[in-house]
Amino acid sequence: MAKNRIGRQTIACAAPPVVIGWGNLAGLKEQQGPLGEQFDETDIDPYFGEETWEQAEIYMQRRALHHALHRAGRRVEELDCMLAGDLLNQCISSSFAARGSDVPFLGIYTACATMSQGLGLAALLLDGGYADCAAAVTSSHFCSAERQYRMPLPYGGQRAPTAQWTATAAGAVILAAAGQGPRITQVTFGKIVDWGITDQTNMGAAMAPAAYDSLSAYFRDTETKPTDFDLIVTGDLGHLGGKILREFLEKDGLGTSNCTDCGMLLFDKEAQDVHAGGSGAGCSAAVLTAELLPKLAAGEYKKILFCATGALLSPISAQQKESIPGVCHVICLEGAEI
Amino acid sequence: MAKNRIGRQTIACAAPPVVIGWGNLAGLKEQQGPLGEQFDETDIDPYFGEETWEQAEIYMQRRALHHALHRAGRRVEELDCMLAGDLLNQCISSSFAARGSDVPFLGIYTACATMSQGLGLAALLLDGGYADCAAAVTSSHFCSAERQYRMPLPYGGQRAPTAQWTATAAGAVILAAAGQGPRITQVTFGKIVDWGITDQTNMGAAMAPAAYDSLSAYFRDTETKPTDFDLIVTGDLGHLGGKILREFLEKDGLGTSNCTDCGMLLFDKEAQDVHAGGSGAGCSAAVLTAELLPKLAAGEYKKILFCATGALLSPISAQQKESIPGVCHVICLEGAEI
Numbered sequence: 288m289a290k291n292r293i294g295r296q297t298i299a300c301a302a303p304p305v306v307i308g309w310g311n312l313a314g315l316k317e318q319q320g321p322l323g324e325q326f327d328e329t330d331i332d333p334y335f336g337e338e339t340w341e342q343a344e345i346y347m348q349r350r351a352l353h354h355a356l357h358r359a360g361r362r363v364e365e366l367d368c369m370l371a372g373d374l375l376n377q378c379i380s381s382s383f384a385a386r387g388s389d390v391p392f393l394g395i396y397t398a399c400a401t402m403s404q405g406l407g408l409a410a411l412l413l414d415g416g417y418a419d420c421a422a423a424v425t426s427s428h429f430c431s432a433e434r435q436y437r438m439p440l441p442y443g444g445q446r447a448p449t450a451q452w453t454a455t456a457a458g459a460v461i462l463a464a465a466g467q468g469p470r471i472t473q474v475t476f477g478k479i480v481d482w483g484i485t486d487q488t489n490m491g492a493a494m495a496p497a498a499y500d501s502l503s504a505y506f507r508d509t510e511t512k513p514t515d516f517d518l519i520v521t522g523d524l525g526h527l528g529g530k531i532l533r534e535f536l537e538k539d540g541l542g543t544s545n546c547t548d549c550g551m552l553l554f555d556k557e558a559q560d561v562h563a564g565g566s567g568a569g570c571s572a573a574v575l576t577a578e579l580l581p582k583l584a585a586g587e588y589k590k591i592l593f594c595a596t597g598a599l600l601s602p603i604s605a606q607q608k609e610s611i612p613g614v615c616h617v618i619c620l621e622g623a624e625i
Numbered sequence: 626m627a628k629n630r631i632g633r634q635t636i637a638c639a640a641p642p643v644v645i646g647w648g649n650l651a652g653l654k655e656q657q658g659p660l661g662e663q664f665d666e667t668d669i670d671p672y673f674g675e676e677t678w679e680q681a682e683i684y685m686q687r688r689a690l691h692h693a694l695h696r697a698g699r700r701v702e703e704l705d706c707m708l709a710g711d712l713l714n715q716c717i718s719s720s721f722a723a724r725g726s727d728v729p730f731l732g733i734y735t736a737c738a739t740m741s742q743g744l745g746l747a748a749l750l751l752d753g754g755y756a757d758c759a760a761a762v763t764s765s766h767f768c769s770a771e772r773q774y775r776m777p778l779p780y781g782g783q784r785a786p787t788a789q790w791t792a793t794a795a796g797a798v799i800l801a802a803a804g805q806g807p808r809i810t811q812v813t814f815g816k817i818v819d820w821g822i823t824d825q826t827n828m829g830a831a832m833a834p835a836a837y838d839s840l841s842a843y844f845r846d847t848e849t850k851p852t853d854f855d856l857i858v859t860g861d862l863g864h865l866g867g868k869i870l871r872e873f874l875e876k877d878g879l880g881t882s883n884c885t886d887c888g889m890l891l892f893d894k895e896a897q898d899v900h901a902g903g904s905g906a907g908c909s910a911a912v913l914t915a916e917l918l919p920k921l922a923a924g925e926y927k928k929i930l931f932c933a934t935g936a937l938l939s940p941i942s943a944q945q946k947e948s949i950p951g952v953c954h955v956i957c958l959e960g961a962e963i
Contacts, residue, residue, distance in 0.1 A: 289705065289802065290754035296729055298755045339945055367627065368814055375939065376714045378734050382817055382937035382950050391634055391814035392952055393742060394937070396716050396732040404731060408746065415753030416628035417636045464627065476706055476729035479720055599720035599732070601713065607677055612720050614730055 291414075294508030296475050296501075303470035303621070304413035306583075307420075307463045308359025309576040312350045314429065314455030316561075317573065320554045325577040326456075327354040333430055333455065340431040341379060347457035347569075348373070348384035348426045355422065355459035355576070363388055366461075367418035370405040372396040373426050374453075374568050376435060380426050390422075398597030399494075399523050400477070401425045402572040403616035406460060406593070407474040410618075413464045420464070426457035427567030436487075436602055447488035451525045451566035454553055458572025460580070469583035473509065473619035477501035479599070481612040487598075487605045491528020491550070491563055494596040497613030498524060499535040502594060505617045506541075514542045517588040520579060521615070522549030522571025522595040525564030526556065549574035549595070571595040583622045593618045629752075632846030634813050634839075641808035641959070642751040644921075645758075645801045646697025647914040650688045652767065652793030654899075655911065658892045663915040664794075665692040671768055671793065678769040679717060685795035685907075686711070686722035686764045693760065693797035693914070701726055704799075705756035708743040710734040711764050712791075712906050714773060718764050728760075736935030737832075737861050738815070739763045740910040741954035744798060744931070745812040748956075751802045758802070764795035765905030774825075774940055785826035789863045789888055789904035796910025798918070807921035811847065811957035815839035817937070819950040825936075825943045829866020829888070829901055832934040835951030836862060837873040840932060843955045844879075852880045855926040858917060859953070860887030860909025860933040863902030864894065887912035887933070909933040921960045931956045 293299050310327050318329035328350055330336075335343040348371065356363055369388065371381035372395040385392045397404050405423030412418045430440055432453040438444045462471070480497035487493075498521045506512055513519055513536065524532055529548040536543050549571040550564035575593060582588045596615040604611075631637050648665050656667035666688055668674075673681040686709065694701060707726065709719035710733040723730045735742050743761030750756045768778055770791040776782045800809070818835040825831075836859045844850055851857055851874065862870055867886040874881050887909040888902035913931060920926045934953040942949075 289751075289757045292705070292755065301754075341941055341945060367630070372732075372734065374715075376941060377712075377736065377937065377939035379937065379939045379942045379947075382735075382952070383942065383947065385817040386819045386950050387817075389816055392735070392817050393746070393814060394710075394734040394935075394952075396710065396734045397720075397730070398715065408731070411753060411755055412749065413627075415749060415755070416639075417630065417749055417753070419627045419630075476731060478727055479723040479725075479730050481724045599715065599717065601715035601717045603679055603714060604717045604721065607679060609717075609721065612724050614720070614732075 296504040297508035298474045300410060300414040300472055302414055303472045304410045304462045304464060305466040306460055306469045306580055307466040308355045308461035309580045310351050310354025310358055311458045311573050311576040312347050313573055317454055317456050317553060320559060322577045340428050344380040344426050344428040344431055345383045348380055348424055351457035351459040352422060352424055355461045359461040361461060365420050366390045366422050367420055368393060369422045370395050370409050371424040372401040374432055397614050398599055399566060399568045400595040400597030400614050400616050401568045403595035403618050406618050407476060407616055409462045410471040410474060413462055421462050422459055424459040425568040425572045427453050427569035429453045429455045432567060446562055449489040449527055449563050451490060451550055451563045452561035453567035454565045454570035454573060456569035456573035458576040469580060469620050469622055471618055472621050475501055475505040475617040477615040479612045479614055481610050483610045485610050487600060490598040491525040492531055493598050493611035494613035495524055495528040495531035498532050498594055498596050498615040501615040501617050512541055513545060516590050516592055518591040519546045520549060520593055523566040524548045524596060525550035527563045583620055586622055589622045591620050593620055634842040635846035636812045638748055638752040638810055640752055641810045642748045642800045642802060643804040644798055644807045644918055645804040646693045646799035647918045648689050648692025648696055649796045649911050649914040650685050651911055655792055655794050655891060658897060660915045678766050682718040682764050682766040682769055683721045686718055686762050689795035689797040690760060690762055693799045697799040699799060701728060703758050704728045704760050705758055706731060707760045708733050708747050709762040710739040712770055735952050736937055737904060737906045738933040738935030738952050738954050739906045741933035741956050744956050745814060745954055747800045748809040748812060751800055759800050760797055762797040763906040763910045765791050765907035767791045767793045770905060784900055787827040787865055787901050789828060789901045790899035791905035792891055792903045792908035792911060794907035794911035796914040807918060807958050807960055809956055810959050813839055813843040813955040815953040817950045817952055819948050821948045823948050825938060828936040829863040830869055831936050831949035832951035833862055833866040833869035836870050836932055836934050836953040839953040839955050850879055851883060854928050854930055856929040857884045858887060858931055861904040862886045862934060863888035865901045921958055924960055927960045929958050931958055
């Protein structure tokens with residue numbers, strides 16, 4: 288077996304890379320939510336001063352990276368590579384945001400699991416001695432996503448009670464081979480899991496089996512259980528998918544009191560009309576960078592699992608009545624003090 | 626500097642991973658081209674027996690992987706991870722093809738540079754001791770791509786003389802930490818390069834600056850020149866973009882007699898009506914697996930650079946009059962004997 292693997296699916300970093308900076312930007316609805324005060328930048332304008340929603344999302348990625356580099360005390364030229372992806376067709380938010388940055392670019396896509404995949408790959412590039420400093424970036428925008436995946440916003444279509452609300456948010460994380468900050472110690476890349484859910488207004492249910500599969504693999508490979516962690520944060524199963532995942536884990540006799548979900552944390556369930564919770568690649572990226580990493584850096588959490596989940600459908604696959612494949616990548620983050 | 630880097634942008638594998646298998650599948654037009662006899666599987670049916678072009682592309686990826694695993698003498702369960710991407714919105718060919726495979730899945734996207742990116746990342750995952758066996762897979766389909774990027778096929782729109790023909794082809798490569806076969810020795814991940822080309826019917830011109838940028842970085846970092854290699858194969862600049870790249874290199878005083886392009890190799894310029902050549906993520910993957918890897922394995926080539934290039938536009942970005950960012954990842958492949 289490869290020297291840095293534990294069990295079938297998990298990778299252990301030999302020299303755990305350090306999260307030296309993080310940054311984000313969020314929209315008005317996100318600013319009005321429970322984490323509103325914790326974002327680096329918010330705007331009441333859904334266009335963020337740009338002319339189109341797509342250009343807004345490009346701006347968002349640039350600003351999230353700017354804030355992350357600022358916090359890390361690094362310049363963009365110090366990045367050895369950048370891993371980025373988003374929900375727009377052909378991931379244009381990411382590639383267009385990287386124009387002019389002069390940094391080697393790796394495009395990644397596993398829908399809302401993109402931040403976990405980016406963190407995992409960046410960590411291994413550093414751990415393996417292939418880079419000294421790398422960034423993982425992602426974003427989503429409610430308006431660009433609604434138009435692309437569902438229907439034009441002016442149509443005013445009614446949302447199903449199981450539907451989640453695509454977050455308008457971007458997040459960026461800077462990893463370095465050495466430094467002060469939380470560390471990425473283990474990575475479990477997930478398999479494609481498809482239990483046959485075809486309802487694209489219930490993506491939490493479609494992704495919950497993938498989260499269960501990857502978490503089970505992680506616990507098996509590392510011989511740990513949920514209660515060994517301060518927090519297990521999926522993203523973005525929302526309230527419904529989160530409940531399904533907890534039921535799966537409980538059937539295996541595992542405690543789930545410390546399991547939560549980025550889609551549940553970003554919005555206020557009672558005060559904000561988001562139905563089953565938040566979603567979008569930017570949702571887990573924003574919660575990671577506004578809530579989880581600061582608390583890890585402050586010593587409030589010692590060890591958490593960040594498990595972004597993605598629903599790998601497209602409007603065409605839905606029209607062709609395909610079921611929805613899910614994927615979940617698990618990242619073990621340990622606090623600065625440990 | 627990170628221990629496995631040479632210069633600013635290039636990575637040298639400490640224990641170069643081995644290409645132990647490769648496989649492909651192509652459509653009728655590709656079968657009628659110069660490499661027609663070298664494909665593992667071809668079909669006169671553009672649907673490959675499926676009901677939609679998207680399902681056909683899913684089938685194509687599965688079969689390419691099947692042929693590659695067969696040649697490698699490995700079972701799919703022996704793969705520690707699979708890196709895959711394609712041109713369809715949300716990369717559904719890749720994620721749907723991986724359903725049921727029980728292999729950790731990493732979605733990647735840099736358009737027609739996807740095979741280079743997949744090879745490069747897979748090589749580093751093996752070199753770093755994070756995996757023992759990995760696959761890189763990609764595909765494109767003329768019909769699904771035309772409908773999505775340009776116009777419905779039955780509309781019969783006329784193609785510009787500078788336009789390239791999206792290949793109907795899929796390719797898969799199996800890498801292992803040890804074994805017999807060509808090896809990946811160096812990787813240069815490219816930057817996003819955008820010189821302001823907005824004509825989406827001339828993607829060769831849009832991507833040529835990216836190929837020039839990445840190749841220049843590689844030559845600078847490794848202190849080599851084009852004539853140190855048996856072949857330098859870009860993909861898919863086509864006839865026009867290939868000419869532009871050669872002009873750039875010649876202005877730097879470099880010889881270009883061994884420079885060619887997957888988009889020039891896949892189709893017969895005179896006999897087949899493909900205008901500026903082939904393109905699509907499957908084009909470079911098919912040429913790599915049907916022509917380049919077999920010749921490396923047979924000792925006919927000793928050292929080549931495989932440099933797939935991607936145009937990172939979308940129909941929306943074109944409608945919004947954005948220019949076309951390009952990217953090119955360079956992979957140095959050395960023959961089995963060296």
